[in-house]
Amino acid sequence: MREAMWRGRFLAHAVAFLLLGIAFGTCIDDPTGPTDLSEQDSLAAVVTEPVSANPLGGSAQSMEMGGSVDVPQASVPQEVSYISYPPGSVPEADSIEIFNRANRAMVGAPLADGGVDPIPIPSSVGDTLEITLLRDGDRVASEMKIVPSESPPRVVRTRPRRRQTRVPINSNIEVIFTEPITATSATPQNIRLLEGSRIIPATLIRSWDGTRVEVVPEEFLRPSATYAISLTTGISDLSGGELQQPFSSEFTTVSEGAHLAGAMVFESKRSGQSEIWIMDDDGSNPLQLTRRVAEGGAATGPALSPDGRKVVFSAWPSGEEWEIYLINVDGTGLTNLTSHPAFDGWRPAWSPDGSKISFFSTRDDPANDEIYVMNSDGTGVIRLTENPADDANSTWSPDGSKIAFETNRGGDYDIYVMNADGSNPRPLTTHPADDEWPAWSPDGSKIAFDSWRDGDREIYV
Structure with missing residues (x-):
């Protein structure tokens, strides 16, 4: 499921960029006037050699939000180059436009943290790319780049970022490369999560376009610990170029007792029906936890456990009674705590130490709500x-x-x-x-x- 989500999301973005390039390429004239190259030495755009526009072959298909869009292979350019800026490269800009003077393709994208992840643009070796950096629609800098015949892969950024502190212990780790890397090199031997010299067991998920690898630890990280994402020179791109030197990026997790990522839980219908979601306390990184646990009904009343590891909530599958459920903050481990034919109502509540959950139910009288308490695993129900x-x-x-x-x-x-x-x-x-x-x-x-x-x-x- 996670891999399908990655595949759909990045394919949709890549195809959108490419088709925009084709469309714009038919109507954009050469820019008039000289190009400002005064910033060229201080800018840090990375331009890769052209590679296949569809690294995995076949037609492009987006699976995001349950829908699909098929794009015929013939409508996608045969080769693209990727352009990226590491974070902090251009803090004064908020967007980027890239124009290929040879084939007249044009693409654009917003910047984040003064950088941009790899953007594909139709190109061939030797093409001239004009890169314009904008803020509120006005140009703040520009540079010219020639599409090279070869360019070794590099790391654009990592998530968590290098030397980041207070990283939630339920975090996944992500590495973004300047261009697609091969599936055969995206292996546990070449991409490792380390705590000191200890290798942390994890699953690697390579994105559809090959520019990203997500590292999913098998267990929560330890609080107040320093970890490193470590890459070897065995990482290779589609042309056989390898990472020029080993790469390492360290980060430190939150202290004991701090909230995990997703310090707020809420109910939302943004995916079509009432589901339970979690997000950081600044509103970022929303994550859907439940997926049709209450088919045709609703999931509601979520409460985050005191240690931030679990969420208790109520769910009402269509045609059935309300039950109390428990789920981990990463969306795993869904458990029905009550499994009773009577109504077990909304708004379950955690005890401050996380050992018990109170709720109301009609299990002793169908016409009368009463308050009950149970252990956090659903045992020991007391009226x-x-x-x-x-x-x-x-x-x-x-x-x-x-x-x-x-x-x-x-x-x-x-x-x-x-x-x-x-x-x-x-x-x-x-x-x-x-x-x-x-x-x-x-x-x-x-x-x-x-x-x-x-x-x-x-x-x-």
């Missing part, structure tokens, strides 16, 4: 409340000693609190309007909730 009214949406205090919840014991919904063993339940609100969805402050001194007491739903504390 905490026993009342003719509905008790739901529990949340643990930061010290784990109390549980707040909502209940309609007074006719309307109010916020109650009880000890973690279910004893001593008592009301915190007694307003005639509904008060629901409690949430503790980090220090445990306050509880936020939503209420209809002013005529519409608002947040109170």
Whole structure:
């Protein structure tokens, strides 16, 4: 699945670049006026020798988002060169345009971190490429490059970047090359993840176009540890050129107890139905965790475990009852924790130490919601409340000693609190309007909730 995703994504991008080049090549005239070459010595564009436009052969097919687009082989140029800038090369620019004066092809792309990953453009040996760097549409620099007959492969960048710190321990590692490398050289002997001299077992995934290799460790990395991605000179391109010297890039993982990548979990319909997603706390790197676990229904109410390794959530497959599920933050290890014919409701909640999960269910009375607690592996289910009214949406205090919840014991919904063993339940609100969805402050001194007491739903504390 991961390899298919890579193949579809990079093929779609490559084909888009190539077809844009063909289209633009029919209508773009030679630039008028002299080309500014004053920046040439300070720029660092890497231009490779021409290689096959479709390294794996056959027609191009995009599998991204479940769709497919077939591009006939005849419509794709026979050979392309790749142009790239390492990160930090051109920090003043935000985009790049490349014009081949020989065949009049043109491609463009945005820059990130002052660089750009390999961009293919139709070309032949000896063609002149005019590279223009832009910011907000205005030229900031340009240079000319002649397409060489040979160019050894190099590393454009790695992810994590060199000397990066606080790298999440569930990270995958990626190496981006200046041009496609051969599948026979993308091997564990030539591409290794090291902790000191120890080789970390990992799976290598080569992208469709051969310009990227993802290194997927078999286990989480250790906290507060220094790792290196190490490449040998056995790495070779499609023309037989080899990496000129060994390459190494070090990074350091986060300290013990820090969040993994994807510090926020959420529900989204961006893939077509309600699924569970995870992303970094700045909104970057969204990753879909569930894939049709609730076919025709919904997955909702995710909660990240205190150690950041797992996500608990509710799912409702069409025609079945709600269940509580657990999944690892990398999308593996999906487990049904409840597997009960009754309703096991929304919004499961972790205890602060991650050992238990509270939830509400109708398993003892089909017409009555009650709050239960179970071990984090689904064993040891205990009923905490026993009342003719509905008790739901529990949340643990930061010290784990109390549980707040909502209940309609007074006719309307109010916020109650009880000890973690279910004893001593008592009301915190007694307003005639509904008060629901409690949430503790980090220090445990306050509880936020939503209420209809002013005529519409608002947040109170």
